[in-house]
Amino acid sequence: MNLRSKLAIAFAGVGAAAAILVGVFSYQAASQRIDAELDRSLLTTSAEVAAGATQVLAPSPVTRGPDDDDHDEAQPMVAQSIAPDGTTRPIGGRPVHLDVGDADRTLAATGSLGDHRYWDFTAGRDDYRVITVALGPGRGAVQLGIDVDESRHVLGELATRITGVSALVLAVAALAGWLLARQITRRLVRLTQATEQVSDGGLAGITVPAGGRDEVGRLATSFDRMLGRLADARADQERLVQDAAHELRTPLTSLRTNASVLRRFAELTPDARARLLDDVDGETRELTHLIDELVELATHRYEAEEPSAIGLDEVVERAADRVRRRTGRTIVVDTDASAVTGQAKALERAVANLLENAVKFDATGPVEVVVRDGRVQVLDRGPGIGDDDAARVFDRFHRADAARGLPGSGLGLAIVREIALAHGGSVFAEPRPGGGAVVGFTVGADLLLPSSHPGHVEG
Incomplete structure (x- = not known):
């Protein structure tokens, strides 16, 4: 089952549950209200019957429908009196004898005026709601029953309508859920198709349905x-x-x-x-x-190093010492107190690559390293960098015309660029006034730390 069907079923289930709960509570409330009104009507009518107004028991005109029961709906009530000794006498209404129980006899014999009780009674196919009302000590009681089939019929019709409405709500909720799920999952379907194309190995021509803030x-x-x-x-x-x-x-x-x-x-x-x-x-x-x-x-091995607070002067000095030992050349270091949050070994590798590149092109003179506010630049007096090479000097395997016969892999400055980008900075290469080149990198301003030690100049 796909997500669209699940959402549609979920919406239908929620709608059906809500409709059923509302229907059940509505039916219970209607049933309680009808029963309360019926009891109140019985109490009022029993007082009229006890006062001699037996005309309320007379038949009333009624129009029968084809599905109506064949019992007498025109005369729904029956009344009888109970003597203090427990004997009964019909008063009017339907020719039905109401049962008299011990509680009714007690009300007739010793009950105070107005004392009453309700109970249910079934005679044949008819159900009655019965009230027994005491007329006073030694005066007996009056029993009044009313056929509740019509009330049950009303409640049955109400239950049928509630069931129909619940079914309609279920259908509407299912349809609305399906339409809403279709709207929600449309972009997900296209996104799934795009991921399937990627998983099959294709990247060209894939369109991702972007847009929307959800x-x-x-x-x-x-x-x-x-x-x-x-x-x-x-x-x-x-x-x-x-x-x-x-x-x-x-x-x-x-x-x-x-x-x-x-x-x-x-x-x-x-x-x-x-x-x-x-x-x-x-x-x-x-x-x-x-x-x-x-x-x-290719593996970005330097990215595995955990960043820490380091001074760029220390990093530059370690790189300069290593190049001095390897080449025997003079490296002049001029640093301020720049401190950064970064990877010490990676930054040292970047500086060392810049120095080795400068030593390779400047075969005689000293090489200078200058650090100011997170900007590291290496200066040499080599052949310099042409305008065409300045934009490509940090590309992998790029070699300027002056470097064709020199050793090297053509990857040193590319590694410098990767390390600089990993530290939120950038790289630069430009001609040096008086001849030579200035090549270096910067560290992102958000990685700079307050200076904690003075800079120095060292040869």
Whole structure:
């Protein structure tokens, strides 16, 4: 059973339950009201009969219907008197003898004026409501009965009408529930179809029924955004695989060439052997470095680190020390007291990648690192960045013309961009006045913390 049918049945059930409860309470209220009016009428009429007004017992004109019972509806009442000794005498009305019980005899013998009791009596096919009213001590009592078949007939018709109305309410509630469920589930059906297309592996051409401020509309909007991110992720994945395959061909081709040369290793001079081994060693290092950065970029390994309060000067200094030891180059650090909530190892990796990129392009001069208010920038005196390369320098595997013959995977600055975006910031690359380049990243303003220690300048 689908959701639309369940909602329709639920609406019908609620409507039917409400109609039945209202009908039952209405029937009970009507029945109690009719019985109360009947008892009050009996008490009033019994007083008239006791006063001698027996004309109220006379037959009245009545029009019979084809479905009416054959008993005498024109004369619905019967009356009799009870002597103090318990004997009875008919007064008028229907020729029916009413039973006299011990309570009635007690009222006739010792009851005070006006004392009375109600009870029910059945004679043949007719039901009566009977009242016994005492006339005073030693004066006997009057019994008056009235045929209640007409009242029962009215209550029966009321029950029939209530049943019909309940059935009508049930049908209307089911129809309204189905229409309302159809309106509610229409977007859910289209959303389900879209999810089924996605589960079948298709992302192209999927239309999500967005719109509306209710829960379904919000779900559709969120799902549309999720599909957009999924499509972007798939496109990035395909682009990464294609770029990685392209970049891996160069070192693999070189290694294949060197492997063929190694077959004639004994024929090579010592200098040629040394150059060949250095070439193989360099290519394997480059291949290993490329694979490591591919894995890190594809898996976002740095995202598993828990954010904490850190000083950017400490992060920059650790990265600078590592690059100094690795390259022997001079790194000048100039930082303020910027502190952020972030991932220390990821930020250190980003700074180290910027420094290694600067050292690669600036082969002689010192490299500078400047930190101001969460903005990290690395300055070098290399060949600089052209206008065409400034917009693509942080793309995966992008290499400027000046970097074609230099080592590297082409992923270092792409990792910097991923880390900066993960910290709510951005990246930038621009020419440095006097020659060279300024490359760096920023941290989101909401992650900046009040400074707790002074900055410093260090070479």
